[in-house]
Amino acid sequence: MKLTVWTYEGPPHVGAMRVATGMRDLHLVLHAPQGDTYADLLFTMIERRGHRPPVSYTTFQARDLGADTASLFRTSAQAAHDRFRPQALLVAASCTAELIQDDPGGLAETLGLPVPVIALDLPSYQRKENFGCDEAFLQLARALAKPMERTTRVSCNILGPTALGFRHRDDVAEITALVEEMGIDVNVTAPMGSTPADLARLGAAHFNVLLYPETAESAARWLEREFGQPWTRTIPIGARATRAFIDELRALSGSTAPVDDSRLRQPWWAASVDSTYLTGKRVFVFGDGTHAMAAAKVARDEMGFEVCGLGCYNREMARPVRALAREMGLEALITDDYLEVESAIEALQPELILGTQMERHIGKRLGIPCAVISAPVHVQDFPARHSPQMGFEGANVLFDTWVHPLVMGLEEHLLTMFRDDFEFHDAAGPSHHGGHAPKPVAPHGAAPDSIAPPSEAPRGPAAPSASAVSLACVVPGPVPVGASGAAVAPRPAAPETIVWLSDAEHELKKIPFFVRGKARRNTEKFAAERGLSAIGLQTLYEAKAHYAR
């Protein structure tokens, strides 16, 4: 058993749903109890899809268990076929149905349906959502893709986009335009946007473009083995990676067509003097392996940040993430335990987090700005505007979205110079963020929380932030976390024996809130290393000089 508060990934059948929901003319029959239909709202609310996911749930109940869940499955599969007339039928079991071992594949076989029936084996007690995507797409490709002649003109498939993917919609538009600009045809984009009939034509492409290894690497490998199609290894996130990706496309396709990069503004935006203040900002990067690695490289090589932490939640990507972390002089954090990530961030006190919606909330709690770079997704990750992560426009988007949460250059100086200005108090936050000010701690459990609909920022007792972290306490004990005081994770405590003298405490308050946590931590570490029991003004400045970069 593993105690879990929040999860980065859903169960594997949700992955299969993401594949099915992205496609057309495909239907998934899921052997599942009532309640598993909650997953529909991920697509209809978070992604705002105007149609139901193409999924039928058998909805067995306790009283069916002793009787005949198998015939319930057969009836549901037959009814789903008759009503929706799909080109192919996927069948699978959710976690509960896996336990009753009805064999959906075998049962569907006995129906003699006139369309291909593809059974998925999704081990719910071992694997997770990304595996479900990858496995569902692999099995679809295996069942449907037929050997065929290559297209006359050079062409590729674009593999990996699914429903509920982080910016998949916009990445596909960006990469499709890039590929076509190079004179390469797109044969099939899958799973999102394709039909089972399209999957039959996968073999006609000359090579594959793999955008998301998490969801489609197994299919890419199978297509390579089966049809001899090579596939791209570069993930085109960031200006440099996009150029490397173009080189890879040229090598695979023989294309020599020029690519218009006049829209690419990110390198100049980063080089222009206004961005000087970004230099060496310490960033913590966490997400799915692919996005985390790409973000870490962009952060270091294209933004001039210092990556102070790197990790991913999907263990499947542990090896390459560890390798990149080592190259950056770091130890990778490979975990799907959100509390572990929170402690790591709290200990490191980065100036910016590049993470998921989970880390955004951790950042809110700790008063650290965060930009979201990876799934799991939130309604905010489906903007109305075109907002890719990939290609040249993607690089522009990264610059904007990563810089946006920060306090900007001159403002940073002003905050340092005029700490006593009544409008520059800690709770003010970056001036261009209206809603950024830390909220007061709400009384605990005031009412059964009116639930925040998925379209709204989470409510409930507000995460205490800088304002709640009382600096008045002379002995810095464990950081009080207000309403949620009894946190599940033990919080790192400052050495209890070190006392902040009042002059130092007062000086610390003059340091802008967004670096104060780091200053406090560094000073305490500095004092502890020297065996000091009290921190005075001199200690503070000695520590500052010691850690100056």
Next chain:
Amino acid sequence: MTATCRDAPILKERGQREVFCGLTGIIWLHRKIQDAFFLVVGSRTCAHLLQSAAGVMIFAEPRFATAILEEKDLAGLADAHAELDREVARLLARRPDIRLLFLVGSCPSEVIKLDLHRAAERLSGVHGPNVRVLNYSGSGIETTFTQGEDACLAAMVPALPQTEAAQFLLVGALPDVVEDQALDLLAQIGVAPVQVLPARRGTELPAIGPNTRFALAQPFLGDTQSALIRRGAQPISAPFPFGAEGTALWLHAVAAAFGIPPQRVEAVIAAPRARAQAAVARVAEVLRGRSVFFLPDSQLELPLARFLTRECGMTAVEIGTPHLHAQIMGPELDLIAAGPVISEGQDVDLQLDRVRAARPDLTICGLGLANPLESEGLTTKWAIELVFTPVHFFEQAADLAGLFARPIRRRALLAPHARAAE
């Protein structure tokens, strides 16, 4: 007297249900009972449901978590119990503020027959008297959405202390502000003493006994009612306190059970009732003469349809409910004029066919169906908001009407612009 729905035939359906399971109740219960923790023993799906249903993520440290079953837990139940003991010990060590721990069964734990009742007794022995451990099932194979609260409260009933005192018990988790209003009204009317189940703290469990009279404030508490009756408590049957009319009838029924004359009730409620009626009438202008279709969700459907048809001038096409408790719903069915189809259970595809054929002005449905129906040009109201918003008693009656009026007003607001864009 005009015909009502009391004797209307019920359309019973069986098929795919588009509803939450009972685990969802944890989202409000863990806020209501402030020293309780809800530990779901289940799968990753359970954890994912809770965070998805919780409006993606309520990121305060929640007082709930999931002990996710892994392969090795399925192999041997003895090991699963040992694992559970270990996780509970770790949890309670980290959360010394917890006084009441619920072990919440799920579909997988029910299917593998993990005996959480035994586990709760064992763990109460280990961690009591500081921590009381109770269990209930919120599994989808046994409970639909709000039935999770029913199962939770029913599990608390045997643990309640005994009393011979004559008293009133208000049953059902209400938002604190609503609960305070109800207690104030009851006090003014002269109903006393009053206890509440669930209490805001697990350490303050109300005592009950044969001289306890109780009324449900939520319509989905059938098992809790049975458990209370088994303890000798006497139920008060009434329509539910939604809208001006429902609230007045509910208060009158409670007062009558305590021998308080109706004139005294009238003296107390005249002003707030008039205020509620006036406010509802204003909001209901956009609802009057329009049709409404309820898909099954929370078991609030019948009382809400009664409110919409009698106080807001709407016509009900179909009132679907996941489960119809004939005795509890009797007073509601008595008030709803004959006409609408009353359906119990669900075959979502067939029901959606009926929605499309009727094209109601407003469809009350779950989050999975709302946007798809909107994209077909139908106006919808997410049912879940009706459970998560203060809607009971006089002062919230207009807010309740407003929840239904808003989607209609919004569609009207956007319509001219939508036409201009075409």
